Amino acid sequence: MSSPQGTLRQRNVPSTRKKTPDPAGADSELDSLVKANKQVTGSSSELDYKIAFTIITILAFVSRFWGIGHPNEVVFDEVHFGKFASYYLERTYFFDVHPPFGKLLFALMGWLVGYDGHFHFENIGDSYIANKVPYVAFRAMPALLGSLTVSVTYLIMWESGYSLPACIVAASLVLLDNAHIGQTRLILLDATLVLAMACSLLCYIKFYKLRHEPFGRKWWKWLILTGFALSCDISTKYVGTFAFVTIGSAVIIDLWDLLDIKRPGGALNLRDFSYHFAARAVGLIVIPFLFYLFWFQVHFAILTRSGPGDDFMTPEFQETLSDNVMLANAINIDYYDTITIRHKETKAYLHSHETKYPLRYDDGRVSSQGQQVTGYPYNDTNNYWQILPVNDDHQMGRHVKNHELVRLRHLVTDTVLMSHDVASPYYPTNQEFTTVPLADAYGTRSADTLFEVRIEHGKTNQEFKSISSHFKFIHNPSKVAMWTHTKPLPEWGHKQQEINGNKQIAPSSNVWIVEDIPSVAADSPRRQREERQVKTLPFLRKWFELQRSMFWHNNQLTSSHPYASQPYQWPFLLRGVSFWTQNDTRQQIYFLGNPIGWWIASSLIAVYAGIIGADQVSLRRGIDALDHRTRSRLYNSTGFFFLAWATHYFPFYLMGRQLFLHHYLPAHLASCLIVGALLEFVFNAEPSAEEPSYHEIKAGKKRAPGPQRHITARERFAGQSMVPAWIACLVMIGLVFAGWYFFLPLTYGYPGLSVDQVLRRKWLGYDLHFAK
Incomplete structure (x- = not known):
């Protein structure tokens, strides 16, 4: 069926090549x-x-x-x-x-x-x-x-x-x-x-x-x-x-x-x-x-200046673009800094508030009734987290580095981020994220409040930076990655995004960014940066990165549209x-x-x-x-x-x-x-x-x-x-x-x-x- 044979030679100029004769002495x-x-x-x-x-x-x-x-x-x-x-x-x-x-x-x-x-x-x-x-x-x-x-x-x-x-x-x-x-x-x-x-x-x-x-x-x-x-x-x-x-x-x-x-x-x-x-x-x-x-090579060769597409790419890719403001403003993160963390793909901030999870969800599952940890689309003081070392030694000026274990203290409620073996609201297979009082974080729940900072494509002892370090936040005891998605929680969750622990660590949807360090003043010497040189990356590495991002975002085009239609409607x-x-x-x-x-x-x-x-x-x-x-x-x-x-x-x-x-x-x-x-x-x-x-x-x-x-x-x-x-x-x-x-x-x-x-x-x- 798929070969257009039998109809395709009527206008050919006769071939000068010798053709194989039909066994019966006639044309094929x-x-x-x-x-x-x-x-x-x-x-x-x-x-x-x-x-x-x-x-x-x-x-x-x-x-x-x-x-x-x-x-x-x-x-x-x-x-x-x-x-x-x-x-x-x-x-x-x-x-x-x-x-x-x-x-x-x-x-x-x-x-x-x-x-x-x-x-x-x-x-x-x-x-x-x-x-x-x-x-x-x-x-x-x-x-x-x-x-x-x-x-x-x-x-x-x-x-x-x-x-x-x-x-x-x-x-x-x-x-x-x-x-x-x-x-x-x-x-x-x-x-x-x-x-x-x-x-x-x-x-x-x-x-x-x-x-x-x-x-x-x-x-x-x-x-x-x-x-x-x-x-x-x-x-x-x-x-x-x-x-x-x-x-x-x-x-x-x-x-x-x-x-x-x-x-x-x-x-x-x-x-x-x-x-x-x-x-x-x-x-x-x-x-x-x-x-x-x-x-794609032509695409990369033309687009050499920083622009609206930067945010979709890794810091390494962004460093190949001139005039990249975000990377120019990257700051080393020190212990005891106050930071805001944003999900790379959904743009939601890591957020918490005093409201608790309900005792039972709609499907009958029981929650921990702990303090809610959610994703919130707007900048707010409830997005402020202080990054703490494993041992609360109060040593200031020490940089956070790749693969180090840290704790996150929610400043407004004075509680510490935690994950444990309780099912999340929407995903029975994923772990719930909540917070516990500061005393418990260094006491009975010490292990459950430890998280590893895992910088994407990072090297050992690489310094953790705002904006430029794309990272995954891995819960240390259970090895689940902090993750969010766009389906809003019910009214009890103020229709904010669910934060949970994803057992699949590899997906790029687990990536977060430290957007800012509010505790560092605008005129602080830490914000002063020297003019940086534009770097290069091999073509295939840039191509693979762009392909991954294109496919992921293409698959996310699932929201409703007033003029969307279904395939069965098209022929008619x-x-x-x-x-x-x-x-x-x-x-x-x-x-x-x-x-x-x-x-x-x-x-x-x-x-x-x-x-x-x-x-x-x-x-x-x-x-x-x-x-x-x-x-x-x-x-x-x-x-x-x-x-x-x-x-x-x-x-x-x-x-x-x-x-x-x-x-x-x-x-x-x-x-x-x-x-x-x-x-x-x-x-x-x-x-x-x-x-x-x-x-x-x-x-x-x-x-x-x-x-x-x-x-x-x-x-x-x-x-x-x-x-x-x-x-x-x-x-x-x-x-x-x-x-x-x-x-x-x-x-x-x-x-x-x-x-x-x-x-x-x-x-x-x-x-x-x-x-x-």
Whole structure:
């Protein structure tokens, strides 16, 4: 299913290489299929395809660039990706959960037009005109890529040997889709992602068409270009991994076929097979990974100044950035200093107050009824802790060092931090954190109040510093790490964060920072610092650190969002996303696909699954309803498109993060390819009495030569009219055009709509603005 074989050689220039002859003295089954495919499309000349391609490409540019300057203010997620482009141009370090390639393209466009990055896209609705931002140039980048996506969709169908109506239908479904248009007219990453995904399919198809000419120049070219497209895909967003699954599945089946001893010319010997395997591994794994690393190297090379992303990185990483204020203000921590401790990831302060834990929790478990220790988001005197040595010797001026045991005294309540073998409020497996009176801390509960300061990547006797020392606070007797999370406690805990002891010490979510030392005066000599030199770190160490942080924060995107949606809603277009509104003119941009196009595509996906199921049942019952060539195309070429759709859709069901309609765009493009392929199947497929049946082929039988067996492919298809296909093509395009035009005001943001006009567009209860 995953290999686009049987449909991919119809436009190849005949090879000059000597091919392995068929054992029976005839062309291979695959080459017979290729010749027939040429005749299916033979009613349309090469010039017809080129004219249609030119017209569709022009229309794609018109639909994407038309009115691109409206609105002239920040829209939706332009606040993020426009800001990142500005940071690149200012060379200021920032953090984002997506890889850098797509954002670097925006920075490139800004650099080309001479923009200096002075505007930081802080709020939706901020004026581009007033702030003198070349926003049209920024939006032109995704518009260009989105226009080319339509062209690539057409080329995929053309390269796969489909008739002109099939090519036009598939490309038109993308051309006239409101979601693809809306997402490519704004400063967003999805235009880059979808184009890279489409290019990976096209390049692999062109590579596969050269399967009879392995290791030639063109064969290597398209293999490497496939890898480059895959690299651009995953270097834009991590969901680009799905394209690797698509191409990888096709490659695995292709390699499996090369081992088949029944293939024309016989199976490859193991040495030749190893060459094929190694070439694909280099072209589709090694080279894409090197390109992936290259974009991160560019990312690090540009972002050399301290910025808003510093806080996401370790002190060692921050020391590679110039002008890092936080590290410049780091202070050695001495025993008996008063400190405030903040969780690195949730930003909550270590906090305590006189309120006690309840006797019983909601699930019936019993607490210690000790003093609550919580995480609090605001600076407060209840966040003040004094760091004490194991022996309260009152020796001042002694620095705290890595791996030393300490106690923390809560100043307001004069109690000492403690953990013990009592379950925490939310985690029965984690230990409760509480406090005990100072006398008990140096008496009966002495051991339970001891904690180890474990600096991340720290060395023995390394000095413990504010801000720059990222550390884990390990309870000494039980070896659990102090930890917090974002789920708030009930009313009895004032809806603050739970602090508990995590048995898993390794996770980065256990890391804390000493934010300040309030006991050290602002003019104290301890706060005076010499100018420091910028340090360096090996590229791979910086890359690994950034990857860990990106993956962690990506997995934390689980909070609810008013416009989030679930994967089951996407194929049926049950809801969209509000991007922008303007009350005075009643204008709005509502991200929504073309309902008619999406419903056609989703319906035909179901039809395709039904056809495959019916064909398999028929074959089991000895009924051979399709000729071999049609079945090969249905299973291999259309199956390849179906695989692309499935691998870009079903994995989202496994994700726990926020999901939105735009995540379906790559899968939607694949569904458009399926529509074009099924149009071809419906109007060109027919049973064949001249060819051997499926069962005869499976049994290795051939029919006796006779007059019928030698009918040429051109004669067979000569009487096959393309009129029904053209009629179906025009009807489908007409319906999709009507849907595009009807929802056009929501896609382009103008003109404004009256209440009645808005209500007429709430087809499935879309949550549109100005509906009353």
